[in-house]
């Protein structure tokens with residue numbers, strides 16, 4: 001009994017240490033490089049979110065039928081400043097039209113499952129990709145599940161941010177008005193014409209080779225094509241609409257179930273999706289406002305708790321890390337204040353900030369007439 005208690009305390013301590021080290025590394029990098037760790041390449045817009053009129057989920061004090069909030073959404077292409085790279089895309093939803101303060105924020109990525117699923121795998125992902133630039137073959141080789149997750153979550157040349165689905169992957173909690181506890185997962189999907197397959201979802205060969213992330217050599221579109229497409233959808237009276245949905249699962253009373261892990265999806269045949277709210281976006285925000293908008297998983301009512309981990313192998317440990325990501329956001333904003341806002345990045349790939357990973361000596365797209373001997377970043 002005593003030994004068990006000591007063991008549990010040591011595991012907790014190990015997790016705290018990993019969270020602390022990761023937080024310091026990510027916070028310092030965000031300050032020095034003036035960027036969002038993973039989702040720097042994005043677009044922000046605003047609109048409204050409205051809970052459905054006839055909920056099929058249990059009665060809830062926050063998600064009451066017909067309740068409405070102003071909202072902001074931020075879509076991003078992960079890691080690379082090039083929308084034509086084969087990579088994961090994100091959707092961050094804030095239940096307020098505000099740069100930060102909000103009653104509820106939720107962060108989602110493409111893919112039913114992702115590249116990591118607890119603090120241990122996230123640590124390895126960070127350390128192994130850090131050492132080899134963003135080229136993460138060694139990590140994929142160590143964890144075959146991450147090869148599956150990378151294939152499931154990466155998108156190649158999607159038509160629009162409005163034609164993909166975005167998932168929380170990790171579990172959150174939902175306490176209904178009677179006090180019943182559920183684990184839950186959220187997703188954001190296009191309101192119509194979506195039959196379960198995202199624009200840009202990978203065919204089998206690309207799923208198995210999802211580290212080959214560069215654009216195709218004949219790519220003609222701008223590095224910013226997805227953001228430009230989203231802005232053009234919102235011009236005039238244009239809107240982009242989504243369904244925000246939830247899956248709910250009651251855990252057994254006597255132990256933590258294995259299905260809380262982000263390694264596996266919850267099949268909808270077993271755990272159906274319930275419509276939670278409709279999100280209607282109608283106005284793109286300017287660059288400065290977009291850069292100053294940030295999100296925090298700490299924003300949630302008490303009836304939507306965020307479970308945290310007890311060890312680095314506990315699936316909820318990913319949430320422990322994600323909550324600490326707030327310090328990186330603060331550091332990034334402080335760096336804007338002290339050193340000014342970073343420049344918008346250009347449309348051309350013939351610019352020194354374009355990253356070719358894996359190595360690709362000739363960037364796709366038209367070569368500018370005034371191109372001097374180029375110095376492309378290789379990491």
Ligand code: HEM
Pocket residue numbers: 022026030035036037038039042074075076090091092107108109114122167168169170262293294295318321322324325326328329332
């Ligand atoms: C399933 C796992 C995860 C998902 C779905 C996810 C999703 C996201 C999304 C959508 C964003 C963009 C936020 C924005 O638009 O500003 C983001 C940013 C970020 N995430 Fe994650 N994330 C995950 C795991 C993690 C982990 C393990 C960490 C570890 C600390 C982390 C740290 C961060 C940081 C530091 C930012 C940038 C914050 C800022 O500068 O404002 N994320 N994440």
